[in-house]
Amino acid sequence: MWKGRLTILSLVLISVLAALSMWNIRGASNDQLEVYSWWTGPGEEEGLAAMAQAFEAANPGVRFVNAAVSGGAGSNAKAILASRLLANDPPDSYQRHAGLELLDDVRSGKVHDISDLYQQQGWVKVFPKGLLDNLTIDGKLYAVPVNIHRANLMFFNPATLRELGIAAPPATWTEFLAQAETIRSKGKVPLAVGPEWTQKHLLETVLLGELGPDKYERLFAGQIGWTTPDVTAALAVYARVLAVSDVKSAAGDWQPQVDRVAQGSAVYAVMGDWASSYLETTKKLPWKVGYDVVASPGTGGVYDFLSDSFTLPTGARRPDLSRKWLIECGSTDGQNLFNPLKGSIPARTDADAGLYKGYLGWALEQWRDPKTRIVGSLTHGVVANNAYNAEIDSALGLFVQNGDQAKFAKTAELQYRETQ
Amino acid sequence: MTALHSPRHSSEPLSTRAPRRQRKPRKQIGPIWVPGLLLVSPSLILIGVFVYGFLGWNVRVSFSNWRGLSPSYDWVGLSNYTSLWHDERFRGDVRNLIVFTVVFVAGALLLGFFMAMLLDKGVRGEGFFRGVFLFPMAISFIATAIVWRWLMDNGSGEDTAGLNKLFAAVGLDFLRSDWHKSDSMWAIAAVALPAGWALSGYVMALFLAGMRGVSETLRESARLDGASETQIFWYVVRPALRPVTFSALLIMVHISLKTFDLLYALDQGNLRIDTPSLYMWFTTFDGGFYDRGATIATVLLLGVALVVGPYVWFTLRTERR
Secondary structure (H helix, E strand, O other): HHHHHHHHHHHHHHHHHHHHHHHHHHHHHEEEEEEOOOOOOHHHEEEEEEEEHHHHHHOOOOOOEEEEOHHHHHHHHHHHHHHHHHHHOOEEEEEOOOOHHHHHHHHHOOOOOOHHHHHOOOHHOOOOOOOOOOOHOOEOOOEEEEEEOOEEEEEEEHHHHHHOOOOOOOOOOHHHHHHHHHHHOOOOOEOOOOOOOHHHHHHHHHHHHHHHHHHHHHHHHOOOOOOOHHHHHHHHHHHHHOOOEEEHHHOOOHHHHHHHHEEEEEEEEEEOOHHHHOOOOOOOOOOOOEEEEEEOOOOOEEEEOOOOOEEOOOOOOOOOHHHHHHHHOOOOHHHOOOOOOOEEEEOOOOOHHHOOOOOOHHHHHHOOOOOOOOEEEOOOOOOOHHHHHHHHHHHHHHHHHHOHHHHHHHHHHHHHHOOO | OOOOOOHHHHOOOOOOOOOOOOOOOOOOOOOHHHHHHHHHHHHHHHHHHHHHHHHHHHHHHOOOOOOOOOOOOOOOOHHHHHHOOOOHHHHHHHHHHHHHHHHHHHHHHHHHHHHHHHHOOOOOOOHHHHHHHEEEEEEEHHHHHHHHHHHHHOOOOHOOOOOHHHHHOOHOOOOOOOOOOOOOOOOOHHHHHHHHHHHHHHHHHHHHHHOOOOOOHHHHHHHHOOHHHHHHHHHHHHHOOHHHHHHHHHHHHHHHOOOOOOHHHHHOOOHHHOOOOHHHHHHHOOOOOOHHHHHHHHHHHHHHHHHHHHHHHHHHHHOOO
């Protein structure tokens, strides 16, 4: 009898305690800033911590709550974020890739227009125009970019090129295909690829290289179709590039993909510049010696960017703190705290160049060059909204599997209209 | 209040053994099923809301055109189902799922049965082997997938790794396989390897319990009647294992239909090992197609119901008898 009553009593007690603790979290939320991101990897985690520390120092009494969710290059974090946004329980600021990845949030009224912050902080003058164009949605600005990554890069090992007697990395994809013949005859893999998204990343760089930046932008703006002759020719080049890659035994992730290049079993790999900090920090390979990198074929002078940005959600508990956080994200100090640790460059063109050494120094120089043409990445959410991007994933998966190029082009064109 | 003042008590015969307060059967309030219902009502309500309520909600969403972060419940009839029917990726997924289920369930059942039979014959250190066979089940599917992603790497030349490297090292080169990355339409069958590795120990435990449930006297009497060990197995043990086999089959099939994490971590985006559950996740959370995701979930639910329904019907019928 007693035992039973004790059990019931303790159950009641536990539930009351559980309820109390939930109530407590809600109650204590007034002096804190909850920032949601997927920055949990090496480098980026330290960068976020440094910014958090600076934020707490500048705002005494405010606690910075790091609500980072790890895994799947942000895909897990995005799923959890979607459920929070649907439940109208947003964090005080959350991470998105800059560009059309934010379109759904904007159209659904989940984020505030912060164009005034851009004017007030003078950001319209310090961010390059190409970046601002890609950030603007329906004529307004909704997110503050903290960093810039470059997607159109081709990694290689200088020693492998010397061994094969190749003078320089290819300047066009046609040249690459010619080199590929030689490389294959010597028993090496011309191009290493990884999982599906890296194949999409490759598609994006081939399209950019073959079509040029203007047509590339018009393709994703829906002004030229996927079945037009230019795009058809570019897709045919992609199919041929894929055919000389190791797609049949593709690496499980992007790190083993670039490992193959570093080890010398494959010659080239197209990857974003996060691979650079991986090779330098984790693999201890110095730039220009252990590995080298050039713009992917046909994209010299073009900067295919992606950027992590932060937002001001509708219904944030402390919008005043959120705005302070966004100001830090856009400030020279904030960007200089974060980027050297993460291995990316600041979005601002007036940040201290001395902090960025090796590859990053070269990247920053290119980013600041007024002659550089800036375009947005497809795979990393700049030029296509989430729905379109996911439909391209499906279509590309089938294309890689069955090689039916005409069907891929038709599906991509149809899905563009379906997802606008 | 003392007993003396109470006329009711004074009329009762004094007895030292009689309790001071007599426990009378409580008066029944309402019909007999009320207390029982009250007792199960918390779980009924919870299951009603969190299982059937959400299930119904999901079915409702599958008839809507909800895309992205603004929920919409406009009725669109069966159009999500018809477009799913024409969806090439989904068709491939269903085919993959059937191949995977057949290979994985048959493999896990056979292997589990075989291991149980070996253990039942009485090996030395049975506890040790039982543990070894069961341990893979204790590892999460994600971890299993990460390990097997390397074991089933299909790099060639310098990039040879995992099982292929092992085969090469012991001179069994002809066993080299592209596993789940092979060009074949049956590539997903390779995934049955890690899945079976993880769960055949569980099947073994089920079968072992079933075999141990066969009373020794039955075997003894069969032996007395001159039955050989094979005959004992076929005519005595096998019929006794029928319910266990049935349960094991059912559990495996529904695990197989729901498999997600293993495939998710093994090779993301490889459509050769794509299944409806993966497509549901990606289309919902990457693309914001809540309507399509809910439709896939409903179709999956119907698939599981097709398996579980007959089982429930069968058990109810046998229990009633």
